[in-house]
Each structure stands twice: as C-alpha cells, then as structure tokens.
Amino acid sequence: MSAIQTVTMPESEFDTQWTAVEQRDASQDGSFVYAVKSTGVYCRPSCPSRRPRRENVLFFPAPATAERAGYRACLRCKPIGPAPQAKMVEQVCRHIEKTLDEPLRLATLAGKFEMSLWHLQRTFKRALGISPREYADSCRMRELKKELKKGEAVTAALYDAGFGSSSRLYESSNEKMGMTPRDYRNGAEGIVIGYITVQSPVGRMLVAATDKGICSVAFGDSEGKLLEELRAEYPAAKVQRSTAVLQRWVSALLLQMQGQRQDERLPLDVRATAFQRLVWNHLRTIPYGTTASYSEVARAIGLPKAVRAVARACATNPVAYTVPCHRVVRQGGEMGGYRWGIERKSALLKIEKQQTKNTEKARETAGNLRRLPRSCD
Ligand SMILES: [Zn+2]
Missing domain, CATH: 1.10.10.10 (Winged helix-like DNA-binding domain superfamily/Winged helix DNA-binding domain)
Structure with missing residues (x-):
C-alpha cells in the first residue's frame, strides 16, 4: 500500500460535503476536513480562505488521515484540535446545567452565544444527538432521581430539580419513566407487575407487565434467575405470576418469532429517554x-x-x-x-x-398451483 491513499466515497456523500465547503458550514467542523491537491493543505469546512476548485478537493474523516496522506494543516482555520463548535456546545451544556431552575429560553440562549436559534439547535443536536431542551430535561431528570433516592420529599425534590410546577413534571415523568416520581422513589412500591415465563426457541423467556403495558421481556437459562433480575429492577413492586392477560401477549410474541402476526404492536410501559x-x-x-x-x-x-x-x-x-x-x-x-x-x-x-425462506417457497408453490390448468371443473 502506498502512503498516499485516495479516499473513495459515494458521489452523494462527496456532494454533501462539497456543499458544506461551498457554504463554509461551521456546523460541519469536526465531522470531516477537506484537502486541496493543488496546495497540499487541508482545512475545516468553515475555513475562510478562498474556495478551492471542486476537482482539486479530497475529503478525509479526520485531520490524522489527511496528515497521513501527506497534507499539512491550514494556518488560517487550524483544523487540528477540537472544533470551536465542540467548545461552544460544552459551554451551552454548562450554562443549561447552571440554570436548570429557570425555564429554558432557546432564543435567549442563542443570543448569549451569538448565533441563530437554528444554528444553535442544529450544532447541539449534531454534537450530542439530542436538542438543548431534551438535554435540560434529562439533567433535571437526573437531579430528580438523585433527590428521590436520597429520600427528599417529592414536592421539594421537584423544585430542586428545576421543574416549575409539579403537574408538568408528572406529565414528563410519566412519559420518561413510565411511573410517577413517588413510585420511582419507592422502587415501584404499590405497582403491581405481573409476569409469566415460557419456553422460547432461545431459552426461557420472561414477559412482565404493569396495567399499562409490557415493562420487561428477557431471555435466560432459568425462571429463578429471570425473576431475580426483574425484582432487582423493581425492588418494591408487587411482582406476581399472572397468566390472564400475559398469556395472550406471550402467544403473540411466540407467533411473531415464527414470522406470523408481524403487524401486531404490543403495548409497552418502559422508561426511556x-x-x-x-x-x-x-x-x-x-x-x-x-x-x-x-x-x-x-x-x-x-x-x-x-x-x-x-x-x-x-x-x-x-x-x-x-x-x-x-x-x-x-x-x-x-x-x-x-x-x-x-x-x-x-x-x-x-x-x-x-422462516422467511419457507414463506417465500410456500408462496411460490401456491403461485404454481394457481397456474395449473383447471381441467376437472
Ligand atoms: Zn483553512
């Protein structure tokens, strides 16, 4: 292999990156660099230098790969080191964390960091995978969980965690944790979780549910172990064997594993960010x-x-x-x-x-049968 490798990429990805270079899109800084064959220099997408000709441009996922291919860093945009965006996103995070007890005002936040609302949202989401608002909510949720586990009174904990009104938290926690804060603090005390275990094609399967929907499906070697794990997850819940509703869901799951009744979506009651x-x-x-x-x-x-x-x-x-x-x-x-x-x-x-193969074969056979001449009737 030669030291200089050309990075081949699908045309569409080249186009996307080229557009970013044309627009000097700073939100793309850190996701790739471009090198200019005629000058031997590589830059961040946002580099303010004169735009290169398209046919002279090569893209690299990171400065190190551009260096290995023999290019040197541009002195203007200094492509080595964290992108200015990364620093900005970190500062935004710190700011959000410090002001959790106030409602998050995105426009104010954007103004403080001297960028448009759109740019702030986009850069933040690119870097962290979630929006500033979701970040603030997840910080509050983390604070809240800490307080609840310490045994703070629920109402005090709500305010400490920056939820202005308790009703708002209950809305948001019902969605995020599937249980109210009081339930959570008490390890799901008072919540009834029914479970059933059956043999599945890949070992013992446990299905557990609250009255809202399925909260756990797990595979394991024995019912005892599966039950132990379920109890550890919900230490104070009333965990009891239940066959009535669960039997139907378990049958549906087993059928789905065999490729049948794919369209049935079973109700879930899970905690999720x-x-x-x-x-x-x-x-x-x-x-x-x-x-x-x-x-x-x-x-x-x-x-x-x-x-x-x-x-x-x-x-x-x-x-x-x-x-x-x-x-x-x-x-x-x-x-x-x-x-x-x-x-x-x-x-x-x-x-x-x-199973997919079998179904296709069956369909083919059925098709052939239909094409047979119908001489007897
Ligand atoms: Zn540059």
Missing part, C-alpha cells in the same frame, strides 16, 4: 428477517453521528424482541452485542431467515 424512544421506535420498523447496521439506524433517525449512542440504546433495551434490537448488527454483518447473549441474537436471526 427521548433518545432511547427515538431509537426503539425506529427499531420496531425493521422488518422480520432483515437487519440494519448501527450506522444505518443512526442515519435513519437523522443523527448519522450518533452510532455509539444507538448501540447503547440497543444494549439497554428492556423488552427483548418486542423492540427488535437483535436486528441491528455491525456494518459488514458482524453480530455486535446483545443484552441476552450473542448466541441468542444469532439464533433469533437464523430462525427469521429460515
């Missing part, structure tokens, strides 16, 4: 028998750089199969991780592949 919700909802659209890579999912939810965060969201999925995180694999088809063991992941995918 805004980001997890975004990822999990998307996972539910990946069809049976197919897979997507972590980066494809990140692109699909509009956050192409959040690949690692997507992987984390998959790894923390509390409802196996119902949210089909097993259908997300590494680029190139490698398995990637699975909360319930990589062997189970690969077994589930194998079953789906086989």
Whole structure:
C-alpha cells in the first residue's frame, strides 16, 4: 500500500460535503476536513480562505488521515484540535446545567452565544444527538432521581430539580419513566407487575407487565434467575405470576418469532429517554428477517453521528424482541452485542431467515398451483 491513499466515497456523500465547503458550514467542523491537491493543505469546512476548485478537493474523516496522506494543516482555520463548535456546545451544556431552575429560553440562549436559534439547535443536536431542551430535561431528570433516592420529599425534590410546577413534571415523568416520581422513589412500591415465563426457541423467556403495558421481556437459562433480575429492577413492586392477560401477549410474541402476526404492536410501559424512544421506535420498523447496521439506524433517525449512542440504546433495551434490537448488527454483518447473549441474537436471526425462506417457497408453490390448468371443473 502506498502512503498516499485516495479516499473513495459515494458521489452523494462527496456532494454533501462539497456543499458544506461551498457554504463554509461551521456546523460541519469536526465531522470531516477537506484537502486541496493543488496546495497540499487541508482545512475545516468553515475555513475562510478562498474556495478551492471542486476537482482539486479530497475529503478525509479526520485531520490524522489527511496528515497521513501527506497534507499539512491550514494556518488560517487550524483544523487540528477540537472544533470551536465542540467548545461552544460544552459551554451551552454548562450554562443549561447552571440554570436548570429557570425555564429554558432557546432564543435567549442563542443570543448569549451569538448565533441563530437554528444554528444553535442544529450544532447541539449534531454534537450530542439530542436538542438543548431534551438535554435540560434529562439533567433535571437526573437531579430528580438523585433527590428521590436520597429520600427528599417529592414536592421539594421537584423544585430542586428545576421543574416549575409539579403537574408538568408528572406529565414528563410519566412519559420518561413510565411511573410517577413517588413510585420511582419507592422502587415501584404499590405497582403491581405481573409476569409469566415460557419456553422460547432461545431459552426461557420472561414477559412482565404493569396495567399499562409490557415493562420487561428477557431471555435466560432459568425462571429463578429471570425473576431475580426483574425484582432487582423493581425492588418494591408487587411482582406476581399472572397468566390472564400475559398469556395472550406471550402467544403473540411466540407467533411473531415464527414470522406470523408481524403487524401486531404490543403495548409497552418502559422508561426511556427521548433518545432511547427515538431509537426503539425506529427499531420496531425493521422488518422480520432483515437487519440494519448501527450506522444505518443512526442515519435513519437523522443523527448519522450518533452510532455509539444507538448501540447503547440497543444494549439497554428492556423488552427483548418486542423492540427488535437483535436486528441491528455491525456494518459488514458482524453480530455486535446483545443484552441476552450473542448466541441468542444469532439464533433469533437464523430462525427469521429460515422462516422467511419457507414463506417465500410456500408462496411460490401456491403461485404454481394457481397456474395449473383447471381441467376437472
Ligand atoms: Zn483553512
């Protein structure tokens, strides 16, 4: 291999990056650099120097790769080191954290950092995968959880965490934690969680639910272990074996594993951050028998750089199969991780592949039968 490698990329990606260079798009700083063949220099997308000719431009994912290809850093835009945007986003975060007890005013925030509201939102979301508002909410939620675990009175904790009115928190916590703050502090005390375990194609399967929906689906080797994990997650809940409603959901899940009744969406009652919700909802659209890579999912939810965060969201999925995180694999088809063991992941995918093949064959046969001459009637 020669020291100088040309990075080949699909035309569309070249176009996107070229547009960023043409527009000196500062929000793209840090996501790639461009090198100019005629000068031997590489720059940030926002470099104020004269624009190069398109045919002289090469793109590199990072300064190090441009250096390795023999280019040197531009003295004007200084492409090495953190992008000014990264610093800005960090400052915005610190500011949000310091002012949690005030309502978040985005316009004021944008003014303080001397940029447009649009630019602030976009840069922030590119860097962290969530909006400033979601960031503020997640900080408040974190504060709140800390206070609740310390045993502060709920109302005091609400105000300490920067939620102006308790009703607003209850709205937002019902969505984010699936339980009210009081429930959470008490380890889900008073909440009844019904469960059932059955044999599945990949070992023992536990399905547990509140009266709102399924809160846990897990695979394991024994009912005892699965139950232990469920109890650790909800230490004060009333956990009891329940067959009535759950039996129907379990049957639906088992049928889905065999490629039947794919369209039925089982109700969920899970705790999720805004980001997890975004990822999990998307996972539910990946069809049976197919897979997507972590980066494809990140692109699909509009956050192409959040690949690692997507992987984390998959790894923390509390409802196996119902949210089909097993259908997300590494680029190139490698398995990637699975909360319930990589062997189970690969077994589930194998079953789906086989079932899809069977269905196609059956359809073909049915088609052939229809084409047979109908001589007897
Ligand atoms: Zn430059």
